[in-house]
Amino acid sequence: MFVTMGEIVRAVGLRGEVKLLPEGDFLAEVLDSGYLRCRRGDDPPRRIQVSSLRAKGETLILKLEGVEGRDAAEAMVGEFLGFIAEDYDRPDFPRPEEPHPFLYHGLTVVTETGEEIGRVEGVKVLPANLVLEVRQEDREYLIPVIPPVVRSLDREAQRLVIHPLPGLLDEED
Secondary structure: OEEEEEEEEEEEOOOOEEEEEEOOOOOHHHHOOOOOEEEOOOOOOEEOOEEEEEEEOOEEEEEEOOOOHHHHHHHHOOOEEEEEHHHHHOOOOOOOOOOOHHHHOOOEEEEOOOOEEEEEEEEEEOOOOEEEEEEEOOEEEEEEOOOOOEEEEEOOOOEEEEOOOOOOOOOOO
């Protein structure tokens, strides 16, 4: 699975720089690693290296190795930068201390007693913590990723066990 960290939205200047608009699964450390990949649409991801970068507002200006001149940079517009999800488990992958948002997508959420709550369909990246958008049929729950709630994450079984605090799963009237 390809994890998108951002989209190249335009060429910058004449030397082959591009503007990257980061997305929710952005990991800055991957930009300096050998794990960075580039992909257009459903094409297979290909390895790419960043030779320099600078921040510009909410975006990054990148100089990518092998992208020389404005025409080459314009050809990159619409491509996505990211990484291969399976690489995340490699010992030298630059992982953050906290679990990354992509790890939660598609997990089945159950309580400690085994009651199925639903499936994670989205992850909101908020300043204090992540919030999982969990759906089951016509119900939606917002589950905060905080220690009192999240008990265990089993990626192999695609299962997240939670301890629902009072009011977390209550029906609305």
